[in-house]
Amino acid sequence: MSYLEYNAKYVPTGFRKLIYLNWPVILLLTAVACFGFLMLYSVAGGSMTPWMEPQVKRFGMGMALMLIVAMVPIWFWRNVAGVAFVVSLLLLLAVEFFGSVGMGAQRWIDLGFMRLQPSELTKITMVMFLAAYYDWLPSKKTSRPFWVLLPVLIILVPTYMVLRQPDLGTAILLLLGGSTVMFLAGVHWAYFATVIAAGVGGIVAVFESRGTTWQLLKDYQFRRIDTFIDPSNDPLGAGYHITQAKIALGSGGLTGRGFMQGTQSRLNFLPEKHTDFIFTTLAEEFGFVGAAALLSLYILIILFCVISAVTNKDRFASLLTLGVATTFFLFFAVNMAMVTGLAPVVGVPLPLVSYGGSAMLVLLVAFGLVQSAHVHKPR
């Protein structure tokens, strides 16, 4: 079946595409964003400014972008995947030289009308490029060493650049997101097993070496790791924030303390309460019920994406959809693990809820790609 034939026969055209959008995902995204608006209104002490209003505007802009991206046929996106990846690598490089320093790290370029974080963009373009790579690669070559090495480089180059900023959170997201796409594409499980085993072995070796003559790290480096793993070792520094976050979360109880009644956030005990730690405010004010509701919305988004991907016969489309869904999953899972004290604080925002421009726009564009895959799937 020819390319043209497939296009003409199975894919909706014009405004009919709107009907074929993945509407449940759009509604769920909007619902999640609404949680965000509510919380930004609350942490500002019951005010639209300074956070809620810009966030609503950005969400509107992001939804528009998502629809535009969704209308463009998926094969176009596959064809530009390589270019997009290279452009985002160049932008990362630009940050290295011209980037502004914010929060002690070089992260964004001021484009005049918006501040662009190339690392956010890279999360999506890398997944796109990997999906395109595996779409192009004959499936029998998938597990051959050379063809495994290439995507490994595709992942490691941006990861290394992001790590240099330094932005540990994004680096972890890139690494895990990329590996997931490789796993889905069918790379032999032995590779993963080897890497995981080597990683675990390496970590064990480093820790086992502590206090012996062949110690692999300096003492102060160990102490830094200690604080990183268990912030309560440093109760006035990093530990203070995570302790306050846990108090906020726990004190919410089953049904919460009521909208705008959270003492932890209202009295400024919470750090970064409008960005990375916004989930704790939600949990404090709406309790376990509110937290579980948001978690369920996230799961439903992932679920609809997985259904869309599994039912899509286009390999690029389904890899891309799953890749985006996984990146999205990693976002909220790492954030929630972080604020509940299950993982160290690495600086990952809660997707669509935390205040922030680049992350929201890039995520919505990514969901635009998911929508495009859904609309243009071969039927």
Add this chain to the structure above:
Amino acid sequence: MKKPQRDSGESARRLSRRAMLLGTVQLGIVGVLGWRMQSMQVEQADQFRLLAEENRINIRLIPPARGLIFDRNGLPLAENEQNYRVVMVREDAGDVEDTLNRLTQLVDIPQDTLDRALEEMNRRSPFVPVTIADRLKWEDVAKININAPALPGITAEVGLSRHYALGEDIAHVVGYVGPVSDYDLSRIDDQDPLLQIPKFQIGKTGVENKLEHTLRGSAGTKRIEVNALGRVMRELDRQEGIPGKDIQLALDARLQAYAQARMDGESAGAVVIDLEDGDLRAIASAPAFDPNLFVRGISVKDWTDLNENIYRPLAAKAAQGTYPPGSTFKMVTALAALEAGVISPEETVYCPGYTDVADIRFHCWKRAGHGNINFHESLKQSCDCYYYEVSQRVGIDKMAEMARKLGLGIKHDLPISAVARGLAPDKTWKAEVRGEDWRIGDTVNASIGQGYVLSSPLQLAVMAARIATGHEITPRLIKSVDGIEEPSGRGESLGLNENILRRMRQSMNDVCNHRRGTAYRSRIIADGMRMAGKTGTSQVRRITAEERARGVTRNEDLPWERRDHALFVSFAPVENPRFAVAVVVEHGGGGSKAAAPIARDIMLQALYDGEPPLDAYPSAERDRAREQQERIRARLAEANRGQDRA
């Protein structure tokens, strides 16, 4: 361009399989997150809620109002005075410099105070109120309030601070309060959270210190909500504390003030005891100091002045100072001997002007000697040889026993700082403390209140009181606490022979009222108010045989600190004793010259309740007495005016 790969067959199935596997892993992770939230928000919610409340709620103490101290007539001695201060909140002030400039135009504030306040303001959070100036006059407060619109962030606040209206007159008794120091905290075992309040005022000396717990009261609390920076958001609730209890002293402020004024210029102590219930009508020590200086925080200069003054203004000499009692101890020696029956009152002893005991020659003050002399005459003329003789007969242990019975050498339990025990030496004491055997010379020395014997003016007054009444009078300083009367100080009879006591009182009467008595010049001549007493002059230096041969140097020719102490103990009226008075003038010279007139004047004040008629004084003294009375009345009137203002 390559044709899109129709994803079918094995690779498509593998993708689906792996997507499912991935989904499962993700669900598992979500499950862990959900479980974590459930355990924190449902199972441990109460603990976290508690932590959140602890974060948010600060408990602040409300200091209770300190109990007041009154004299026996209800005159306030220690009060809580309203104290105005200017407070500034940096964030409300706008331009701090400018606002402070405008403030200094209105109110005179020293530059260094201003600098200190500025420094503190820059160190603290902008919302913390910082005190700029303390103890403002009401006029200044009015000025600040009127100009409030021009002084943003500045408010006048009112607080309580301790004030002693009678200042110097009661300094040694009432003491003073001061901010609690680290030293205080390390020294006292007190868990009261009030002590943790910075600059909380606690009693440092005197009654303020000894009855701290009665006066302090207990803290109230208020719960306030604070944010993460410590800014107070609102008060949640408050529980008022219990104010400290008021204390009424037995002291008569007017008599006390008179005694202080009368001793002006001397280094002396005087005690007046009410014989009815042991009330301490006055415990005066001169010179004194202004306790208010300490409340405010004493300057280095004032402190050095007080410490370097050789008259030791900080010492409460009346209760704390111990002196050889000199001839005032002769009552003890005589009573011990007469009670023991080793000599009868009529039996005479020959006084040649000296007595030789164990190769040492002890001299009588009268070089020519008194000849044959009995008890009555010996006390009246203060013959020493008589006592040298009877002390050897009765022995030191009986004398010490009598001394303790009369209140010497024992510690009277008064709530003021450092009440002296004095010393009524006996054989055991010398063996234990000095590790030496008692020698007969020690007894002879002790018989006239020299040697090891030491007593305070308070103890001497107690002795006079006990001789006057025959009862065990215990000095009482606290009349009532919180309106509840303290037990009276008049105790049981001492069990002394009433006949002997009567003779003793008669002899003491003649000391003052017989022409040849040593205190004749300081008698009270009003009928029914006559005074009985005993002079004492105690040496503080050894008179060598050489000096004695040359002629003893007169006190006036000696440096102050080597002159004799002058003492006088007395009670009056003779017929129906109401008061006992003891006066010690440090290095004052002779007891009859330096101490007796003071005691007489104080006694007259007590007897006539502040208004003694001039004809109660010996005619030669009336001019001086009138002039002195006028001066002291003016001084008291001034103190009273000051009090009315406060």
